[in-house]
Every structure is written in C-alpha cells, then in structure tokens.
Amino acid sequence: MSILTQLQIEKYLRDGVLVVDDIMCAEELKVARDGLHETLLHHGVDTNDLENTAHHLQKLSSTNGSGGVLDLFYPSFKIDIGSNEKLFRATQQLWKASHAQNGESEHELILMGKQERYHPFGKFDADKGYMYIDRLGYRIPTKIAQSVGEKMNPSPEGEQSKTKKSRAAIQRSLTPHLDCCPDTYNSASKKSKWRPIQCFVSLTDNVEPNTGGFEAATGFHREFHQWATNRPPSTITHRDPKSGAKSKIEVTAPCVGEYTHIRPKEDEHVMKSILHVPVLSGSAVFWDNRIPHANAYRNESVLPRAVVYCSFLPDVDINRIYVEKQLEDYRLHRKPRDTWINIVDHGSEVESSQHQMRETHEFSELGRKLMGMQEW
Numbered sequence: 464m465s466i467l468t469q470l471q472i473e474k475y476l477r478d479g480v481l482v483v484d485d486i487m488c489a490e491e492l493k494v495a496r497d498g499l500h501e502t503l504l505h506h507g508v509d510t511n512d513l514e515n516t517a518h519h520l521q522k523l524s525s526t527n528g529s530g531g532v533l534d535l536f537y538p539s540f541k542i543d544i545g546s547n548e549k550l551f552r553a554t555q556q557l558w559k560a561s562h563a564q565n566g567e568s569e570h571e572l573i574l575m576g577k578q579e580r581y582h583p584f585g586k587f588d589a590d591k592g593y594m595y596i597d598r599l600g601y602r603i604p605t606k607i608a609q610s611v612g613e614k615m616n617p618s619p620e621g622e623q624s625k626t627k628k629s630r631a632a633i634q635r636s637l638t639p640h641l642d643c644c645p646d647t648y649n650s651a652s653k654k655s656k657w658r659p660i661q662c663f664v665s666l667t668d669n670v671e672p673n674t675g676g677f678e679a680a681t682g683f684h685r686e687f688h689q690w691a692t693n694r695p696p697s698t699i700t701h702r703d704p705k706s707g708a709k710s711k712i713e714v715t716a717p718c719v720g721e722y723t724h725i726r727p728k729e730d731e732h733v734m735k736s737i738l739h740v741p742v743l744s745g746s747a748v749f750w751d752n753r754i755p756h757a758n759a760y761r762n763e764s765v766l767p768r769a770v771v772y773c774s775f776l777p778d779v780d781i782n783r784i785y786v787e788k789q790l791e792d793y794r795l796h797r798k799p800r801d802t803w804i805n806i807v808d809h810g811s812e813v814e815s816s817q818h819q820m821r822e823t824h825e826f827s828e829l830g831r832k833l834m835g836m837q838e839w
Contacts, residue, residue: 466553472560479684479751486747498540517611530637530758531602539822545594545773546830554775558589562659583651584779593786594833597772602675605761608632637758639725644718645691656785665742666769672739675762680736680755687753695729786835
C-alpha cells in the first residue's frame with residue numbers, strides 16, 4: 464500500500480519535514496477527540512471549563528508544562544492512532560527512501576553524496592517495524608495558562624508584570640532542540656533505541672504561527688553532520704570558590720539523554736531558521752530526527768492545540784530489545800522506560816488507577832506486530 468507520492472517523498476528528502484493530510488478521516492478524528500476529552504476528564508480536566516480545571520494538567524506533566532506535553536501513554540484512542548496502518552505505511556516509504564541503505568560505510572555514502580543516509584545499525588527490512596509509545600500534547604491558550612497559574616501561585620501585591628505572569632503559567636513553550644546527540648549520532652554505543660523519523664498526528668487545526676504549534680528548521684538534516692563536527696562549545700562563567708574571581712570557560716555543548724538544546728547565542732543561525740509549520744487536523748507531520756524543532760513560544764489562539772506523538776522504530780537489534788521492554792511496561796501499565804523521564808529498569812512504578820485509565824485494547828493483526836506481540 465503506497466500512501467505517499469514520489470513528489471511527497473522527494474519533498475521529505477529535501478526538507479526533512481513532511482505534512483501528510485487526511486491520515487485520519489472525520490470519523491476517526493471524532494473518536495480520537497472524544498477519547499482525548501474523556502481521558503482528560505478522568506484526570507479532572509474538563510475541556511469545556513479549562514479556567515477552573517486546567518490546574519490538573521500539572522500532575523500529568525514531567526516536563527514542567529513544557530510544550531503542553533503530558534505523560535499519558537496508554538489510552539485506547541492513542542494506541543489506535545499509534546497503530547494506524549496509513550501512518551505506518553507512510554513511514555515505511557520514508558524509511559526506504561531515506562535510511563534503508565545496504566550496509567555501506569559512512570565514507571562510501573559520503574563519496575556517493577548521500578551522507579545523510581548513513582546510520583550505524585546496518586541493513587534492515589523497511590517493511591517491518593514497531594510502534595514507539597510516546598506522549599500526547601495538549602497546549603492550552605497562554606492566557607488561560609497564565610490565569611490558572613496566577614490563581615495557584617498569586618504574585619505579591621503590586622507585582623503583576625508580564626514576566627511574572629509568564630513564570631506563573633502552568634504551561635510554556637518547548638524551546639528549539641534535537642531529540643538526538645550530535646556528537647554521538649553515528650555511533651550505536653549506549654543507545655536505547657533508534658528512531659530516525661519522528662511523527663505526530665494533529666487532532667486540531669494549527670495553521671497560524673504563535674498558536675502553540677510545531678516549528679522546525681527545514682532542510683537542516685542535510686547540513687547536520689557538518690554542523691555537528693564544527694559546533695562551537697558553550698561559554699560559561701566560572702566562579703572560583705576561594706577567591707570569588709569570575710572567568711569565562713568553554714565546555715562541550717550539552718546533551719542530556721537524547722535531548723540537545725539549541726543555544727540562542729552559539730547556535731544563532733539555527734535558531735533563526737526555525738519557522739512555523741502549518742498543520743490541519745487529521746494530518747500527520749513526519750520529520751527527520753536531525754531536524755531542530757520546537758513548540759511555539761505562545762498559544763495566542765482561544766483553543767488548545769492537541770496532538771498525539773506516534774512514531775515507529777525500524778526492525779534492528781537495538782529496537783527489538785527496546786520493544787520487548789516497552790511491551791512489558793505496557794502490560795504492567797507502567798510508564799515507558801525512556802530518556803526523557805529517566806526511569807531505570809527496576810525503578811518504574813506501576814501506574815495507579817488514579818493516574819492512568821486502565822483500558823483493554825483490542826489490537827488488530829498489524830497492531831500486534833507493531834507492539835511485538837506477534838512475529839512479523
């Protein structure tokens with residue numbers, strides 16, 4: 464089943480970002496939105512009364528409200544989207560076009576002018592893959608986020624500045640970043656998974672800038688390796704503990720887990736290239752994981768922005784191991800062991816019924832394969 468045209472594939476190879484409309488039909492969208500609203504209501508968030516209930520979103524976020532990202536992994540509507548056949552078939556086509564090399568070395572691909580196709584995981588069958596269970600995004604309007612935050616933590620009398628309101632907000636932007644480490648991108652060492660293409664499906668229209676939406680530096684994947692090689696270090700101020708004297712020192716640009724912050728000063732040219740990507744509801748957005756991306760600084764609209772993050776993992780050894788652990792977590796209703804939430808193998812707690820809705824999901828045959836429940 465071919466979902467993408469050759470023109471769409473060429474656009475992805477050029478831009479590293481591709482918006483695909485109508486991945487979900489109107490009926491599927493209604494089911495997903497109803498499922499989202501029901502899930503949020505279970506946690507005390509009434510989408511029809513955010514002014515009085517949005518404070519409950521804080522307990523669902525391990526990112527301090529950044530980007531409206533919520534730690535909701537297993538609702539049935541979300542698993543349905545993550546096993547959507549059109550979504551997976553489109554991913555297969557992009558894998559084949561962008562990453563399914565035949566085991567060539569990086570040097571060989573450089574000579575062929577295709578360095579961006581290199582990865583250290585060898586040849587793989589792009590017709591097979593696995594679901595990566597991720598979070599969802601629910602970015603409420605900034606005015607509501609600030610208003611609710613002020614009610615929870617009121618400023619001292621006379622301190623009502625815009626900056627203090629911004630700090631009080633229960634949600635904020637997700638600043639420009641990469642979900643990979645540039646310095647170790649071409650190494651398989653110490654990696655828990657390999658996810659070359661990221662994706663989300665939008666449940667709401669997000670066509671205007673500054674409405675909490677997706678932003679990206681299109682085309683950057685083609686210069687990523689040169690940038691990573693020549694990336695300047697960070698300059699920080701060091702204070703001598705004895706003398707108190709201050710001095711400027713250079714340190715390696717940090718990568719925490721798989722999160723790399725794009726620095727406003729040292730990476731200024733990258734920051735300037737990050738622009739809003741318009742998306743309609745029911746559309747999927749695919750992007751190469753070497754693309755710097757962000758969530759808009761503000762949501763100036765009157766409506767929340769809702770997305771389900773739902774990418775796939777190629778069928779390589781490291782991902783087979785990851786998927787076994789992911790399936791164990793799913794069956795135990797435990798948070799996935801992933802770098803963002805920094806959970807160790809034996810430290811994950813089984814989710815309480817107050818935090819996660821326990822639903823029995825009926826998987827399709829494709830869904831069972833994507834989950835690692837059934838052999839390909």
